Amino acid sequence: MVVTLEVAGGGRRAEKEKPVVLAAESRLARCGYPALKAVDCTWRNGVLYLSGRVPSYYLKQLAQEKVRNVKGVEEIVNRTEVATAERGEAL
DSSP: OOOOOOOTTTOOOOTTHHHHHHHHHHHHHHTSOGGGGGOEEEEETTEEEEESEESOHHHHHHHHHHTTTOTTOSEEEEOOEEOOGGGTOOO
C-alpha cells in the first residue's frame, strides 16, 4: 500500500491512484465517442469520480458503464454535466 499525503496547494496524486485513473481514462478514450475523451476521472478510496461535460444523457450513462468494471473501483460518482443545444448551451 502506498500512502501519499496531500499538502495544501501541492495536489500530488498518490501512486496507487494512477493505475485506476489511467485504466478508466483509457476505456473512455477507446469507446469511439470523442466527447468521452474529455471526461475527467479522479479516484479516492475506491470511489471513481467522473466530471466534465457531454452532449447527451446517453453519453453520460455510457461513460459510467465503460468504467464500471475497472479494477479498484467500488463506487462511481458521475458528476458529468449534459450540455445540450436545446438548452442553449455550447457543445
